[in-house]
Amino acid sequence: xxxxxxxxxxVANLTRSWYLRCGHWLQGLPVSPLxxxxxxxxxxxVVSSALLTPxxxxxxxxxxxxxxxxxxxxxxxxxxVGVGTFLLGTGLAWLMVAYRFPGQTxxxxxxxxxxxxPTYVLGFVYMATFDFAGPVQSILRQWFGQNIWxxxxxxxxxAILVMVLVLYPYVYLLAKAGFYEQSGATFxxxxxxxxxxxxxxxxxxxxxxxxxxxxxxxxxxxxxxxxFATVRFFNFPTLSDGVIRIWHGMMDLRAASExxxxxxxxxxxxILFGRSLRGRSRYYQLGGKVLGIPPVNLRGWKRxxxxxxxxxxVAVAFALPVMxxxxxxxxxxxxxxxxxxxxYLGLTFNSLLLSVLAAGFATAIAMILANGVRLSEGRVxxxxxxxxxxxxxxxxxVIAVGILVPLSTLDHTINDLLQSWxxxxxxxxxxxxxxxxxxxxxxxxxxxxxxxxxxxxxxITPNITMAARTLGASPWKxxxxxxxPLVGPGMFVGASLVFVDVMKELPITVMLRPFGYDTLAVWxxxxxxxxxxxxxxxxxxxxxxxxxxxxxxxxGAATPKRSK
Amino acid sequence: MAFKLNRxxxxxxxxxxxxxxxxxxxxxxxxxxxxxxxxxxxEKGEFFSLLGPSGCGKTTTLRLIGGLDRPxxxxxxxxxxxxVGEGVWVPPEKRGVGIVFQDYALFPHLxxxxxxxxxxxxxxxxxxxxxxxxxxxxxxxxxxxxxxPHELSGGERQxxxxxxxxxxxxxxxxxxxxxxxxDADLRDELRHETKWILKEKGTTTILVTHEQEEALxxxxxxxxxxxxxxxxxGTPDEIYHKPRSRFVADFVGxxxxxxxxxxxxxxxxxxxxxxxxxxxxxxxxxxxxMIRTDDVDFTxxxxxxxxxxxxxxxxxxxxxxxxxxxxxxxxSIKPSTKIIPVGSRxxxxxxxxxxxxxxx
Numbered sequence: 001x002x003x004x005x006x007x008x009x010x011v012a013n014l015t016r017s018w019y020l021r022c023g024h025w026l027q028g029l030p031v032s033p034l035x036x037x038x039x040x041x042x043x044x045x046v047v048s049s050a051l052l053t054p055x056x057x058x059x060x061x062x063x064x065x066x067x068x069x070x071x072x073x074x075x076x077x078x079x080x081v082g083v084g085t086f087l088l089g090t091g092l093a094w095l096m097v098a099y100r101f102p103g104q105t106x107x108x109x110x111x112x113x114x115x116x117x118p119t120y121v122l123g124f125v126y127m128a129t130f131d132f133a134g135p136v137q138s139i140l141r142q143w144f145g146q147n148i149w150x151x152x153x154x155x156x157x158x159a160i161l162v163m164v165l166v167l168y169p170y171v172y173l174l175a176k177a178g179f180y181e182q183s184g185a186t187f188x189x190x191x192x193x194x195x196x197x198x199x200x201x202x203x204x205x206x207x208x209x210x211x212x213x214x215x216x217x218x219x220x221x222x223x224x225x226x227x228f229a230t231v232r233f234f235n236f237p238t239l240s241d242g243v244i245r246i247w248h249g250m251m252d253l254r255a256a257s258e259x260x261x262x263x264x265x266x267x268x269x270x271i272l273f274g275r276s277l278r279g280r281s282r283y284y285q286l287g288g289k290v291l292g293i294p295p296v297n298l299r300g301w302k303r304x305x306x307x308x309x310x311x312x313x314v315a316v317a318f319a320l321p322v323m324x325x326x327x328x329x330x331x332x333x334x335x336x337x338x339x340x341x342x343x344y345l346g347l348t349f350n351s352l353l354l355s356v357l358a359a360g361f362a363t364a365i366a367m368i369l370a371n372g373v374r375l376s377e378g379r380v381x382x383x384x385x386x387x388x389x390x391x392x393x394x395x396x397x398v399i400a401v402g403i404l405v406p407l408s409t410l411d412h413t414i415n416d417l418l419q420s421w422x423x424x425x426x427x428x429x430x431x432x433x434x435x436x437x438x439x440x441x442x443x444x445x446x447x448x449x450x451x452x453x454x455x456x457x458x459x460i461t462p463n464i465t466m467a468a469r470t471l472g473a474s475p476w477k478x479x480x481x482x483x484x485p486l487v488g489p490g491m492f493v494g495a496s497l498v499f500v501d502v503m504k505e506l507p508i509t510v511m512l513r514p515f516g517y518d519t520l521a522v523w524x525x526x527x528x529x530x531x532x533x534x535x536x537x538x539x540x541x542x543x544x545x546x547x548x549x550x551x552x553x554x555x556g557a558a559t560p561k562r563s564k
Numbered sequence: 565m566a567f568k569l570n571r572x573x574x575x576x577x578x579x580x581x582x583x584x585x586x587x588x589x590x591x592x593x594x595x596x597x598x599x600x601x602x603x604x605x606x607e608k609g610e611f612f613s614l615l616g617p618s619g620c621g622k623t624t625t626l627r628l629i630g631g632l633d634r635p636x637x638x639x640x641x642x643x644x645x646x647x648v649g650e651g652v653w654v655p656p657e658k659r660g661v662g663i664v665f666q667d668y669a670l671f672p673h674l675x676x677x678x679x680x681x682x683x684x685x686x687x688x689x690x691x692x693x694x695x696x697x698x699x700x701x702x703x704x705x706x707x708x709x710x711x712x713p714h715e716l717s718g719g720e721r722q723x724x725x726x727x728x729x730x731x732x733x734x735x736x737x738x739x740x741x742x743x744x745x746x747d748a749d750l751r752d753e754l755r756h757e758t759k760w761i762l763k764e765k766g767t768t769t770i771l772v773t774h775e776q777e778e779a780l781x782x783x784x785x786x787x788x789x790x791x792x793x794x795x796x797x798g799t800p801d802e803i804y805h806k807p808r809s810r811f812v813a814d815f816v817g818x819x820x821x822x823x824x825x826x827x828x829x830x831x832x833x834x835x836x837x838x839x840x841x842x843x844x845x846x847x848x849x850x851x852x853x854m855i856r857t858d859d860v861d862f863t864x865x866x867x868x869x870x871x872x873x874x875x876x877x878x879x880x881x882x883x884x885x886x887x888x889x890x891x892x893x894x895x896s897i898k899p900s901t902k903i904i905p906v907g908s909r910x911x912x913x914x915x916x917x918x919x920x921x922x923x924x
Binding site for chain 1: 661
């Protein structure tokens with residue numbers, strides 16, 4: 001707590017001396033990007049500083065209890081998810097790009113759908129299905145007797161399986177883009193030089209697509225790191241779960257923030273892993289240009305094998321689980337009395353409110369940020385934008401702790417002051433309301449909003465702005481007639497992506513929600529934790545349906561048009 | 565108030581073409597001088613070109629006039645109004661300049677009609693329609709009003725951009741290499757069309773280009789820029805035949821440079837003796853002579869001391885490379901009606917009228 005106060009005092013001093021000494025400098029500095037970056041980076045700074053000033057007793061206690069298991073589980077989970085999504089994502093992408101088989105066009109986008117399902121939703125459906133009491137094991141016992149062996153679903157393997165099934169589309173989409181962008185000439189050159197198609201894949205296609213694939217892997221592993229609910233369902237606690245357990249179980253903010261610092265180190269490890277694998281070619285892009293590798297028609301059993309493999313993945317990762325959810329939801333609706341349905345309406349309202357708030361703020365701030373970067377066109381502003389969009393890499397639990405620390409200090413300071421001056425208590429303004437939640441969502445999903453806004457802002461070349469000005473447009477006319485119409489669609493896309501992400505988000509919501517404030521995601525988690533599958537199914541279904549929206553947008557953006 | 569209304573009502577505005585004056589204007593970017601101490605007058609109604617290699621500061625000059633950048637020093641006057649100078653700054657929207665950019669910068673979300681109408685403030689709907697249609701007629705695209713920019717070809721975009729910037733009857737028209745992204749055929753056509761439209765409207769025009777042919781064929785006067793400084797301002801004829809610096813001689817037109825020396829009122833070089841025209845200080849003896857390829861003529865003579873070593877076919881003309889007795893080479897351009905084979909022995913004749921001497 002001390003260090004936070006110190007940091008805040010230092011920031012205050014710095015700001016004051018700035019204004020006093022070099023107020024005129026401020027004109028030259030990209031003020032808004034720097035300010036936004038500072039506000040967004042604050043949670044990470046808080047957590048990192050906590051790690052840098054460790055408390056001995058906390059770590060001794062952690063080491064004696066949870067830490068070794070959490071560490072080893074995290075060390076198993078990340079490579080497991082990495083290898084799994086790599087094999088599944090890259091393999092499917094290559095199948096799509098390099099071959100022709102029946103049903104390909106439909107399967108091509110069906111394979112992206114699992115992205116719409118949050119890990120914890122697929123997690124509880126799998127648990128319900130394959131657990132000892134679930135239908136699969138029950139039937140097997142009926143057929144083969146009581147002693148039939150079945151792999152334990154509540155294990156690291158189960159957690160990894162579920163995460164791979166949900167997260168492989170990141171790798172699939174990016175690998176496909178990476179394969180599409182390659183020149184067919186290079187590939188054919190290698191074949192002319194005497195290599196088979198399979199050899200050419202390993203020698204040319206895969207290395208060339210490496211930057212894209214690694215980018216996808218990095219995203220998938222970051223998602224795996226932020227998850228706490230799935231690993232808890234599967235009895236495989238990782239660091240994210242640990243942070244939340246410590247906060248909920250012991251209310252020990254200091255221990256939670258020091259453990260969060262450890263999570264930040266894992267984030268850095270993932271980023272380093274990505275950097276070292278990507279090599280020097282760091283850029284990748286979605287959306288295709290020239291279509292390279294000429295696809296080959298698969299023949300005989302191979303074509304049906306390809307079709308059925310893809311269909312199987314869609315079935316186990318999306319179709320069957322969603323059908324199961326529908327089934328439970330129908331049961332739930334028919335047996336729930338009408339007045340109890342209002343619980344779900346309340347949940348939906350809470351979720352919508354948070355999502356709209358976060359989407360609005362994130363998009364507005366992203367717009368200010370992008371504008372600031374554009375106006376100053378400097379290195380400082382670009383770095384600030386990079387920092388401000390770092391949140392997507394930081395696990396939700398870390399952001400939540402990093403926000404809890406300064407905001408609760410602020411809350412208590414305000415209350416203490418008011419108490420000593422006027423003797424009144426106003427309660428927790430920031431931590432006890434949606435303010436903290438919205439702040440955390442904005443930090444986590446700023447990158448999503450920023451990328452959309454920025455890419456549409458790019459359509460406005462400086463010359464367009466200048467042309468409008470020389471034609472006599474006032475700043476307002478410029479904004480309303482030129483800038484907003486051109487950026488509007490991008491802002492809308494950015495806002496809807498944030499909207500859905502917030503709807504699915506769990507760790508931040510669980511940690512920062514005001515007492516008793518339930519959302520769809522929180523409800524799913526609580527019900528599933530109690531093994532009340534039917535109760536969890538309806539909100540889960542709403543989340544999945546909402547999640548389909550960005551997936552459909554993504555399919556549009558990431559599917560290069562095939563030449564006929 | 566009346567004045568303000570008048571200023572904002574574009575429809576009531578008659579052509580108010582003005583002269584442009586740059587007084588000792590300088591501009592640096594990150595300590596690199598883009599423009600230094602530039603002084604220039606462009607007359608009312610004149611078609612003026614700023615010619616120079618890339619990075620010479622010509623686009624910066626244009627942006628300073630348009631108000632897209634601020635000069636570090638100096639003042640700029642458009643008509644009777646100082647637009648930038650000691651404590652004065654008129655933003656681009658109040659300067660009454662029109663700009664045509666290289667990439668056109670048409671508003672992608674507006675139709676051609678709305679693009680052109682964008683700058684027409686204070687017009688009634690009827691006036692607006694009439695005015696836009698007039699402009700579309702002028703650029704020869706009356707049927708394009710309801711198309712979007714992405715549906716137009718490169719040449720059509722260029723014409724629409726011109727119409728858009730002419731709509732508010734600007735005092736000065738600034739053209740930033742507007743023809744460089746067009747095909748050669750279309751480029752030629754559009755260059756002259758643009759020139760005649762602007763001439764007819766009497767609009768003062770400043771064109772920035774790195775193509776000498778463009779500058780020479782379109783302009784009333786040309787300013788040659790190098791390293792942010794004006795090397796020479798003059799009519800195309802003056803720039804071509806009386807370059808004032810070695811740089812201008814080199815950059816404009818094709819020329820050879822031959823070593824020579826001064827004897828009294830004569831210049832002597834390997835090609836012969838020529839009368840000295842222009843002033844050269846007395847103490848200078850070693851000089852360089854600029855000889856344009858079109859001032860060198862030759863005839864086939866079996867005993868000639870010069871040999872044709874290369875012939876480059878350019879269509880209507882042929883550019884010959886001739887080897888002089890001292891081992892140096894010189895170029896000559898001749899009509900391609902008669903082709904002289906490589907290897908022929910020839911005798912050179914140089915037209916002395918246009919020979920320019922530079923101190924070495």
